[in-house]
Amino acid sequence: MKLYDELATDFSNSRAYPWKGWGKVKEYVESNFTESVSVLDLGCGNGRFLQFLIDQKINFADFVGIDSSDELLKIAKERYSDNAEFIFADLETDWETKIIEEIQDPVRYDVIVLFGVMHHISSFEKRVEILRKARSKLKENGVIMVTYWQFGSYPRFTDKAENLGNNDYMLSFNGESGARFCHFTDEREAEKIEEDSNCELISSYYSDGGDEKLNLYRFYK
Numbered sequence: 001m002k003l004y005d006e007l008a009t010d011f012s013n014s015r016a017y018p019w020k021g022w023g024k025v026k027e028y029v030e031s032n033f034t035e036s037v038s039v040l041d042l043g044c045g046n047g048r049f050l051q052f053l054i055d056q057k058i059n060f061a062d063f064v065g066i067d068s069s070d071e072l073l074k075i076a077k078e079r080y081s082d083n084a085e086f087i088f089a090d091l092e093t094d095w096e097t098k099i100i101e102e103i104q105d106p107v108r109y110d111v112i113v114l115f116g117v118m119h120h121i122s123s124f125e126k127r128v129e130i131l132r133k134a135r136s137k138l139k140e141n142g143v144i145m146v147t148y149w150q151f152g153s154y155p156r157f158t159d160k161a162e163n164l165g166n167n168d169y170m171l172s173f174n175g176e177s178g179a180r181f182c183h184f185t186d187e188r189e190a191e192k193i194e195e196d197s198n199c200e201l202i203s204s205y206y207s208d209g210g211d212e213k214l215n216l217y218r219f220y221k
Helices: 002-006 007-016 022-032 049-054 071-080 094-103 123-134 186-197
Strands: 037-042 060-067 085-088 109-114 136-150 162-166 168-172 178-181 202-206 215-220
Touching: 022 136, 022 202, 037 123, 037 162, 049 060, 049 071, 060 071, 060 094, 060 136, 071 085, 085 094, 109 123, 123 136, 123 186, 186 202, 186 215
Parallel strands: 037 060, 037 109, 060 085, 109 136
Antiparallel strands: 136 215, 162 168, 168 178, 202 215
16 A cells, blocks of 8 residues: 555554454464464564564464565565565455465465454455455465454544445544545454355454454454
């Protein structure tokens, strides 16, 4: 996203800490995997989730991060080049192709995460498609972990946003004039996305923010 390239440093600084909801991510991984895990981070940004894995001493064998912001990827590569591989790709179009081209191996993953991503995907059909494609990259006993940002439940976000209809908005970042497309996916829509993408729900909970309801977490197999 062009906006995130322009505001990469500020955006990265605002994403310096793990989300509280990741605590259950750690619990799930440690409870369900006895060996090191391979991780695919779709929408990795500055590599914050990788830092969480390192800090929490979660044993991972491979980590691939994909993002469409060159500037955020530069930050990630500078910090974590020894621990991971990062790929520039558009999550709505060519990320599958880029994995094959750059890794040159039909790798499948134990853990695939989409944190802070789905609200940027431009249509229902593409949200379904990205989950379907992610599932095709999953190992037999793997898990997909997704967050759906619940900004639509908070007037402090929506009152200042341009409402495009159909739960689509243009939101500014930290009061900046530049706006970003954001879609609000509630639990009902999440269920429809899961059904159409043939993902099986294995865990669901709310977390993050002052009221611990800012993000809806859904784990799939």
